Amino acid sequence: MFSLQDQQENNQKKETQSNLTNNNFKLFLLLSEMFLLFFLFLWLTSITSTTSLSPTFNDIYCPNNTTFQSNNNTIFKTNLNVLLSSLVTNATLGGADFYSTFMGLGTTNVVNGVFLCRGDVNSTVCQNCVTTAATDITRLCPNKTESIIWFDECMLRYTNRYFSPTSIVPGANLKDDKNITTSKLDTFNGMLLSFLDRLAREASNSQTAKQFATGEDKFNLSISSSSVYGLAQCVPGLTNVQCEECLVNASRTLLTCCEGKQGARALLAWCNIRYDFYKFYNATDDSSSLPPPSSGKNRSGSKTRTVLIVVLVTGSTILFCLGCYFLIRRSAWKKYKTLLKENFGDESAALQSLQYNLTTIEAATKKFSSENKIGRGGFGEVYKGTLIDGRQIAVKKLSQSSGQGGVEFINEVLLIAKLQHRNLVTLIGFCLEDHEKMLIYEYVPNKSLDYFLFDRHKARLLHWFERYKIIEGIAHGIHYLHNHSRLKIIHRDLKPSNVLLDDNMNPKISDFGMARMVALDQDRGSTNRVVGTYGYMSQEYAMHGQFSEKSDVFSFGVIILEIVSSKKNARSLLSDNTDDLLSHAWKQWRDQTPLELVDQDIKESCNHSEVIKCIQIGLLCIQEKPDNRPTMATVVSYLTSPSAELPFPREPTESMHSGILQNVVVGGLSSTSISTFNEITSSVSSAFSASA
Structure with missing residues (x-):
């Protein structure tokens, strides 16, 4: 008969063996992924130009009559630092192109803040822009109780007072150096106003929460037609009437400041509108947002042929690597299933009843459609779904940045599944597939x-x-x-x-x-x-x-x-x-x-x-x-x-x-304070509620 000490030693050996096997498995997957990523990197760098993630600065509103003494008003400064940290946090959560909140106590120390990213930029560009804006706004405009900073990609604002949604103050105008032909100026102004008014109506009546619109029109300025491109956007939360009035007021300022220019924009606290003679929106990379360079046919054709050759060669290479990769993954998955059985033993039967495949979850959530999205928090996004048997579920799609391995994830799933109480939301199952980790809960209908x-x-x-x-x-x-x-x-x-x-x-x-x-x-x-x-x-x-x-x-x-x-x-x-x-x-x-x-x-x-x-x-x-x-x-x-x-x-x-919080971040918006408060938010919607 084994003694208790022998049994503990055996258990420890099994655990060590399991950890070694798990580590070998992880190393195997890591090497295969690194192999694929290496060739992906070569392919991407061969067909794309080097782009900068630095946002393009436009202007800053820095009123002289709003200065405060930082030494005498540490509470407001503290609230401002926490507010900016909160804005950065909610931008870096991913997927958010707008967020507003406030920090503080009383009527003198409360500070309201908002960021708004341009409706056509991706989440990476948005995050980078908001992070830069939160740092630059107090660097370029120190010790102010209100300020607005505008970039091409985003806007960030904080204030301790109320701005009218339809006011043109505060605001800024930017204009192109090139002029419209004088003889066509009146014609151009009339067509431009009509075009911008149409954009304002489209943005204000947008079916999405973004209140964002882009468009193109042909202006007959000479013998040939010229394409003019436009963009209009409001801060979400305005009524349709307020949004349209704000954009119309903004467009009228362009006739005063920028008449006759081939490109101009009006930047206000609640909206912005822009037009230009090149397509500056819906860019897939930063180079697309620049005016197209003039070049001859030979140069253009040579460039096209070069790109085509590079794409064909690297595309063939990447397809071969993908084939090898998926064969490796298939073999690795079989080993992974064996590993789970070795690690969890009797628990493997419980895992089978809890595990759902990705196809089932995609069918239940309509492939994670935006209409099924019911919440988002620091841990990931949440979608409502309906299983084949009619059960309604809430699927929490965990962030891939957690760094948690598959075995550790399943360990936590087994723990949560055993937590059964009438006052806890019930875990139905999980999905672990294609680098996705998802928790599947009962759907609770009466919101939060x-x-x-x-x-x-x-x-x-x-x-x-x-x-x-x-x-x-x-x-x-x-x-x-x-x-x-x-x-x-x-x-x-x-x-x-x-x-x-x-x-x-x-x-x-x-x-x-x-x-x-x-x-x-x-x-x-x-x-x-x-x-x-x-x-x-x-x-x-x-x-x-x-x-x-x-x-x-x-x-x-x-x-x-x-x-x-x-x-x-x-x-x-x-x-x-x-x-x-x-x-x-x-x-x-x-x-x-x-x-x-x-x-x-x-x-x-x-x-x-x-x-x-x-x-x-x-x-x-x-x-x-x-x-x-x-x-x-x-x-x-x-x-x-x-x-x-x-x-x-x-x-x-x-x-x-x-x-x-005053004692924690009074030193300013440092990297430490952002790290400390990277998950403090003023309001996070319920993870599993039915709120729209």
Whole structure:
């Protein structure tokens, strides 16, 4: 009979053997991929010219009357740094060509920000432009409370005041050096206005959210016709009328500043419009956005023949390499299946029931069509789908930048699949194919809690008994993650948009599988990568990266106060009230008027003793020191026991909007601050909600 020590040694040998096999497999795949990528690189470099990723600077709005003293206004500077970091973060998530948010507290320190990428540029160009703009805007225009920077590829703006969507101020005009023939000037102006007005209507009435349009027209300026190209775009969120009026006003400025020019553009805060005599949009590379060089027929024909020869030779080479590559991958996949069986043993049967092939998921989501896209977050995009058997699903397509291997991914899938609780979103399966990693969840129809909570009209649908049920359900779900799962799971991003509501308005916590998992006997950890949402993070986590069960407890406390009040723990630019929700809740408790915090629509009909108890629990959960916060087990006992005696809360932590982040990024928009806040966002849509 083997001793316990012998058994442990055998297990350790098996694990080491499995790791070696796994490493060999990964090395094999890596070498085959490097082989293919090498030839791809040769092919691409042989047929494309060297392009620069640097965006083309156009202009900057830097008003003299908005200067602030950075030494005397560190709060505004801090909010600005965090705002710019947030804009960069949301651009580098990929796929986003527009994002707006705000940071700060009160009417003097709030700063609103937005970036907008040109509607025809790809995500890489967009990301690079926004990153450059966020750095250059404070370098070229330091210590300003508002500024706008325009590039060919994007626009980035921040301000502490409101700009009218139809105003031509602030704005900038750019013009070409070449002139139109004087005798044709009146004719050209008339045709140009008609052309730009048509573009304005098309952009404002666009069927997509971009409010973007391009077009071409023939202008009869001489014996032959000349093609004129145009582009119009508005910042999403404007009404059709506002967008069209903004673009029409912008086009009229061109007749004043740039009359008779062959190319010009008007750049405003809410829209931009441009025309030129060459096709400057829909470029596949940077060289396409330059005016075509003049060349003779011989030179053009020689260049065409050279390109054709290069394409034929390198194309044949690449096809041969692709054939070899796929043969290698087919053989590798067979070995990979054997490896999974060796690694997971008895779990392989469970994996078969959980695994879906890519063809099935593509059919369910209409090949990940934009109409089926229902959300996007730091971990990837989410699509609604319907399986052949009629079940509705939510497919989370994970970002390929995670660096996680297949075996590690499946290990986490097996763990998440074992987390079964009525207040957690159920994992149906996974897909691991063609470098894609996807998690397949149940589809929850009633969207997320924030969809109801922060809408004045929809909040009235949430009666107090439903709100109390939601609070209890969230508490039970977090308690399960902390204490009853195989591994202690700390969510780290609890917020109303991550709480989904089923047909009966029962809460289901989502994104728990993406959280940091720690060993069962380890209740604390630290990280250099702060993952969370502004307004829901505890002080020790936001400032020092220290997370624990009590980090989730803090977030839960904020959620309770939001459910009671139907108010978000954030500031509005136009509000005269300088308190955030946490400070306001404490003041009402201190002044013995806690019911003043309650949503007015439920104030008369709610159970006052239950409401006061929830406010007290919320204040206990947001205490500054983690040790002073209750555990989720204690919170559950408070909520389920009518006679439970609760301790009296102390004044909670300092405002998240005015104190915590100030100490972290007060040094400016450095690479460290961007790294630290690369996943802090002001609002992230629910990963599995049905929001459009």
